[in-house]
Amino acid sequence: MKHYRQYINGQFVDSKSTSVIEILNPCTEEVISTISTGTVEDANHALEAAQAAQPAWEALPAIQRASFLHKMADVIRENRVFLAETLSKEQAKVIGLAQVEIDVTADYFDYNAGWARRIEGEIIQSDREKEHIYLHKVPIGVSVGICPWNFPFFVMARKVAASLITGNTCVIKPSSEAPNTVMEFADFIQKIDLPAGVLNFVCGAGRTVGNALSKSPITGIISLTGSVGAGQQIITAAAENITKVSLELGGKAPAIVCADANMELAINSIVASKVIFSGQVCNCAERVYVEDSIYDEFVEKITKKMSEVTVEDALTGTNADMSSLVSKAQIDKISEMVEFAKKEGAEVLVGGKRHEKFDRGYFYEPTLLTNVSQQSEIIQEEVFGPVLPVMKFDTLDEAIALSNDCQFGLTSSIFSENYNNIMRATNGLHFGETYVNREHFEAIQGFHAGWKKSGVGGADGKHGMEEYLHTRVVYAKYY
Ligand SMILES: NC(=O)C1=CN([C@@H]2O[C@H](COP(=O)(O)OP(=O)(O)OC[C@H]3O[C@@H](n4cnc5c(N)ncnc54)[C@H](OP(=O)(O)O)[C@@H]3O)[C@@H](O)[C@H]2O)C=CC1
Ligand SMILES: O=C(O)[C@@H](O)[C@@H]1OC[C@H](O)[C@H]1O
Secondary structure, three states: OEEEOEEEOOEEEOOOOOOEEEEEEOOOOEEEEEEEOOOHHHHHHHHHHHHHHHHHHHHOOHHHHHHHHHHHHHHHHHOHHHHHHHHHHHHOOOHHHHHHHHHHHHHHHHHHHOOOOOOOOEEEEOOOOOEEEEEEEEEOOEEEEEOOOOOHHHHHHHHHHHHHHOOOEEEEEOOOOOOHHHHHHHHHHOOOOOOOOOEEEOOOOHHHHHHHHHHOOOEEEEEEEOOHHHHHHHHHHHHOOOOEEEEEOOOOEEEEEOOOOOHHHHHHHHHHHHHHHHHOOOOOEEEEEEEHHHHHHHHHHHHHHHHOOOEOOOOOOOOOOEOOOOOHHHHHHHHHHHHHHHHOOOEEEEOOOEOOOOOOOOOEOOEEEEOOOOOOHHHHOOOOOOEEEEEEEOOHHHHHHHHHOOOEEOEEEEEOOOHHHHHHHHHHOOOOEEEEOOOOOOOOOOOEOOEEOOEEOOEOHHHHHHOOEEEEEEEEEOO
16 A cells, blocks of 8 residues: 655655554545655755745746746646546546546646746836836745645645746645645656755644644745635634735535526536535535526426436546545535434435445435525535535525625626626625636636635636735836
């Protein structure tokens, strides 16, 4: 069985800790690998290596830094099938989606390499004679990326690519649930001659390793993708040194379906958004608001669609829509939420319990609920699973108000063929992203950013790249 070690300063090293974390295949509950549990010392060692490597990395012309990002993309493509299988096994992502994640990650490195010649400053007119005001964009220094288990490979790249192209060095802490694919990548980058210390990987628990990385004075920016609780703890740790944070946290995405919507499109898009990776995606549709006049027809049709969702082993069920949840903790949390909703009067139209077809693993049935209230837990709290509650509305203003009545503000969607409805919704919804007549999934050149408790800062595109830059202003007087 494979054992992964820390990757610090260009080499794999043993942690001083002798304890290990066991990684399970969620579909079979079998242990598939172990990783050494990193310590606070390992975290500090990695930060010191990144700090030592940073000035020389920043001094390299950006186009040379870009060449390393292209090499990363190349090694990913050369090993794409192996990486997809590794990913599928460690977190029960259906193999087709795992392959998409690997391929998009390669594209992400290439895309970010493209910023090399486009990191731009400004020259501003001064109020004084013989003076120029120069605005420079400079790297922050050392970045820390703390990654989740749901898209562990892509989210790692989100943090690494933008950080490195802008001249920062980086320490990544993979999720203890799903570190394998990221650590295989560490093995590949060892072969591309990336200068030692530029990119480091420290595995271990968030509360120890993640906390040490977040509170160190060496760290210039911490980027987390994860839960609100982890975000709050990181803000607290970062407060010690007033370190910049970029947080992508939970979501509770509403999907609004108007009477004039293309119903087939709406149902296909919402179900796709709900079952992709078994609903364990921060921007998945988490609640649906349907206009009264089409509610009965919509519910009948979406019941049929949800009943047709196929559930299989992630690796072997090649045509399956979804697979096991990632862990016992996830299935326990989701089961409890659905049981609580039932007690409050929710009607279960599809699913509503663990999947009986499997005697091992963490399989939960695709689930459709009605008769839920706006104030219920199932409408207000993130489920992060294949559970879709549906409510009705009378007017679009009401649907927008219900959507906004929530602590989260990551993604949202509207299904309508009416231009005015679409414009009113896209202006009225208090969310970082709104999808019009399509499923919830973002593009690498967009900007993925939550409002309210969904986070601060953001990733992707030009604005995601600029997250890793300080602005320095020089007032240049001459005579
Ligand atoms: N926005 C999103 O995309 C995600 C949202 N979630 C939500 O969070 C719920 C729980 O999932 P969970 O895995 O526990 O998510 P967490 O937020 O706990 O984990 C995300 C990452 O943060 C790390 N971490 C946790 N606590 C700290 C801390 N105090 N300081 C620094 N780093 C920390 C974790 O480390 P480690 O786990 O290794 O200890 C992991 O690498 C899910 O059910 C879902 O609702 C989860 C994942 C992604
Ligand atoms: O962590 C999440 O759920 C999101 O950041 C997710 O990661 C990759 C997907 O494209 C995002 O929606």
